[in-house]
Amino acid sequence: MSIILRDVVLPLTDFTLEVSLELTANTTALYGPSGAGKTSLLEVIAGLRDARGTVELHGRDVSRLPPRLRRVGYVPQDDALFPHLSVRQNVFYGAQVREDAREHSAIDVLEIRPLLDRSVKKLSGGERKRVALARALLSEPEVLLLDEPLSGVDVALRDRVLEYLVRAREEFPVPAIYVTHQMEEVTAIAEEIVVLERGRVTERRLL
Numbered sequence: 001m002s003i004i005l006r007d008v009v010l011p012l013t014d015f016t017l018e019v020s021l022e023l024t025a026n027t028t029a030l031y032g033p034s035g036a037g038k039t040s041l042l043e044v045i046a047g048l049r050d051a052r053g054t055v056e057l058h059g060r061d062v063s064r065l066p067p068r069l070r071r072v073g074y075v076p077q078d079d080a081l082f083p084h085l086s087v088r089q090n091v092f093y094g095a096q097v098r099e100d101a102r103e104h105s106a107i108d109v110l111e112i113r114p115l116l117d118r119s120v121k122k123l124s125g126g127e128r129k130r131v132a133l134a135r136a137l138l139s140e141p142e143v144l145l146l147d148e149p150l151s152g153v154d155v156a157l158r159d160r161v162l163e164y165l166v167r168a169r170e171e172f173p174v175p176a177i178y179v180t181h182q183m184e185e186v187t188a189i190a191e192e193i194v195v196l197e198r199g200r201v202t203e204r205r206l207l
Contacts, residue, residue: 003028109172
């Protein structure tokens with residue numbers, strides 16, 4: 001299983017994102033300062049930005065496919081939950097199976113079953129992150145993209161939410177790219193680190 005980016009080029013406001021990578025670790029941390037191009041690179045992989053170059057996910061060239069056909073689970077910084085829907089409706093939005101079709105282990109691993117009948121407007125920051133992650137996992141993605149999943153979470157809750165992320169990584173062997181600028185998150189969850197600065201890879205190593 002691999003994620004291959006060949007000669008990806010995307011002009012941004014202050015610099016041009018230029019990346020060529022082959023990622024084979026189960027969880028790769030994309031690390032660097034704010035404004036380094038990390039989110040833009042995730043959006044290229046997800047199909048939300050049109051860049052030059054090639055994106056291959058597990059041997060499939062998805063460069064010209066729309067987002068819905070890429071089989072990518074994307075959790076953006078703002079969660080992108082639908083405020084007019086319940087937690088249950090959000091979680092099963094885009095799911096590949098019906099709610100009653102099988103046991104949904106992501107719901108139990110992330111401990112959100114008691115939240116299913118709530119409005120998302122009544123969730124805490126940490127609960128929102130868990131709901132967004134469950135929704136991404138239930139879409140049965142081939143690749144999981146997590147864009148600063150602890151952003152917006154109170155400092156006192158970050159360790160707890162990180163525990164859920166580690167549990168999800170262990171239970172669901174989906175290759176993931178985890179964007180962060182916090183080294184403690186990198187060491188807790190990733191097997192490999194790729195450092196991005198002003199759109200260029202400046203370091204890469206196994207952890």
